[in-house]
Amino acid sequence: MEPSDAGAPPDLRVGQHRAGRHGRTDPGRGRRRPAHTGGGAVTGPAAADDAATAGEAAAAGDAPAAGDAATGDAATQHSPLQHISVGGRYDVHIGPGALTCLTGHLSPGRRVMVLHQPGRAALVGEVVDLVASAGGQGLTHEIPDAEAAKEVTVLAGAWAALGRAGFTRDDLVVGVGGGAATDLAGFVAASWLRGVDFINLPTSLLGIVDAAVGGKTGINTAEGKNLVGAFHEPRAVLCDPAWMASMSRPDLVSGLGEVIKCGFIADPTILELIEADPQAVCDPAAPVMTELIARSVRIKAEVVENDLTEAGIREILNYGHTFAHAIEQVEHYSWRHGDAVAVGMVFAAELAVRVGVMDPELLARHRSVLDSVGLPTSYAGADWEQLRAAMARDKKARGATLRFIVVSEAGVTQRLVGPDEALLREAFDAVSASH
Ligand SMILES: O=C(O)C(=O)C[C@@H](O)[C@H](O)[C@H](O)COP(=O)(O)O
Numbered sequence: 001m002e003p004s005d006a007g008a009p010p011d012l013r014v015g016q017h018r019a020g021r022h023g024r025t026d027p028g029r030g031r032r033r034p035a036h037t038g039g040g041a042v043t044g045p046a047a048a049d050d051a052a053t054a055g056e057a058a059a060a061g062d063a064p065a066a067g068d069a070a071t072g073d074a075a076t077q078h079s080p081l082q083h084i085s086v087g088g089r090y091d092v093h094i095g096p097g098a099l100t101c102l103t104g105h106l107s108p109g110r111r112v113m114v115l116h117q118p119g120r121a122a123l124v125g126e127v128v129d130l131v132a133s134a135g136g137q138g139l140t141h142e143i144p145d146a147e148a149a150k151e152v153t154v155l156a157g158a159w160a161a162l163g164r165a166g167f168t169r170d171d172l173v174v175g176v177g178g179g180a181a182t183d184l185a186g187f188v189a190a191s192w193l194r195g196v197d198f199i200n201l202p203t204s205l206l207g208i209v210d211a212a213v214g215g216k217t218g219i220n221t222a223e224g225k226n227l228v229g230a231f232h233e234p235r236a237v238l239c240d241p242a243w244m245a246s247m248s249r250p251d252l253v254s255g256l257g258e259v260i261k262c263g264f265i266a267d268p269t270i271l272e273l274i275e276a277d278p279q280a281v282c283d284p285a286a287p288v289m290t291e292l293i294a295r296s297v298r299i300k301a302e303v304v305e306n307d308l309t310e311a312g313i314r315e316i317l318n319y320g321h322t323f324a325h326a327i328e329q330v331e332h333y334s335w336r337h338g339d340a341v342a343v344g345m346v347f348a349a350e351l352a353v354r355v356g357v358m359d360p361e362l363l364a365r366h367r368s369v370l371d372s373v374g375l376p377t378s379y380a381g382a383d384w385e386q387l388r389a390a391m392a393r394d395k396k397a398r399g400a401t402l403r404f405i406v407v408s409e410a411g412v413t414q415r416l417v418g419p420d421e422a423l424l425r426e427a428f429d430a431v432s433a434s435h
């Protein structure tokens, strides 16, 4: 699937291949009003179809459709362990006891290198015990917390550990920790001997709803976030929500930034669940958390099933990220990723209103839902020139032309190509002003 340029037909609809069954092929759906001609080219709808379509395709069979609130909510909350297939290529196992799904990947003699963040001794110990029970050899290597894990020196340290262990192509890397840990572990696996197996055990909300699933692996460079990496899919992703129990509230809230992103791009029920009780969704043990995780993972699974390498539809998962990555870089990764994505979505929404794609009410909804869980909606830390230069390195850019995903209504996305510099600046001014 090739990404479209100005004036080309829509190409970013989740579940487009089945859209006829749902009767949602209207290419004008979601278009609020004609795009501002001077604002850049809006191709649309570069849309995620509604969540019922997305969830249905993503579900392995036992998981409910994401948009099927009547049946989905009950099933999601009562199912102890859910298995969400990513295109039949691997499964995401979510729920109590998820670790047991590791055993199918272990065998006598198989070496398993557990790359883990600090403070995960109990879980790492369980993994090593399982490996030993299967007759394999468990090895461990600690990596730093958060984005510090994604430095080239850490990558080199992990390679050295594999080298010392005599790691072969039959062996297995396991990543334990938040999104940065699984990004790093995936890239270690992608690059060692040109590719070995890996399995992710995300221990943060952001990790399970986003980073651990989808096969984007990589590290940061001084010039920008995730600039070096590879598409390399895990063999499985396992997540027991109990592993998230020790998350700090700011880390949990940051993960909600990616959950809310899924709401805006594909599954408005997510937004409704959060708006119904913003306090409940800040509790990792709340039943609604399982629901939010499953919905977000299903969106991601269907998108990457159809477009692993971000040739088209996958760009929708990058909603808010052009501005977000710029903040992260200029702030030397002191900002949490989900916090930056929250501000990035507000920036994209300010832009979308200016090019005539989004109603101001939907922009206001961005601010209110993000604000309700304590996510930031403004940023005034760096000047526009610095951020604009950082945005030029966005992976969606083509030459000097920036591309943004914009939302025309909740769950419906379009691609905005080459917006006017003046409108970008206006969007920044709006985001940097306090509201
Ligand atoms: O999986 C994707 O595709 C995404 O864009 C999801 C993002 O939330 C995630 O942060 C991703 O790692 C960003 O990728 P990048 O290509 O913009 O570095």
Ligand SMILES: [Zn+2]
Residues within 6 Å of the ligand: 210, 258, 321, 337, 341
């Ligand atoms: Zn992200």
